[in-house]
Amino acid sequence: MTLLEKLNQDMKQAMKNKDKETLSVIRMVKASLQNESIKLGKDVLSEDEELTILSREVKQRKDSLQEFKSAEREDLVQKTETELHILEKYMPKQLTNEELKAIVQSTIEEVNATSKKDIGKVMSAIMPKVKGRADGSQINKLVQKQLSN
Known part of the structure; x- marks a missing residue:
């Protein structure tokens, strides 16, 4: 439907x-x-x-x-x-924090991101994967946290 x-x-x-x-x-x-x-x-x-x-x-x-x-x-x-x-009620099921962290981590490895300069590259690769299932600002925070380690 x-x-x-x-x-x-x-x-x-x-x-x-x-x-x-x-x-x-x-x-x-x-x-x-x-x-x-x-x-x-x-x-x-x-x-x-x-x-x-x-x-x-x-x-x-x-x-x-x-x-x-x-x-x-x-x-x-x-x-x-x-x-x-x-x-x-009409949105797809939202991803859990653990699922998001896993997607962020795999995407960072996928695009070979190493520093905060690569945030744009990572975000452009992640967003199509999680479209409608996660908030962009939440993903951005996770990406920044991962890349600052």
Whole structure:
């Protein structure tokens, strides 16, 4: 089942349940998918493209959450956390810290990285491997830690 099919199915269920928050989030994601397909001039997006859009939506919510917390806007924090929770149901299973460390280590060896100057090279090799399954800033910290040893 594609992401769009799952969203349509969940949207119908949210309408039946009168779940306004879920319905709103699903509509936002569907709009993002539609906009991207128009931008790319495609009728159907690939699974990878759908995942990229979904990851972008999650990242936007996480960034907003940090801003709202620093501004002490509890009403917006609550709303954004709810949206984030709904979006994460559509994301692939996230990698554990141990899995990430193993991927980082193998990629560092793969690209023969030896110093912090090689962070860009390592990151560009890792990101396609973990797309949608790990946060980029978390990976960056792990790479920096490994390369500083």
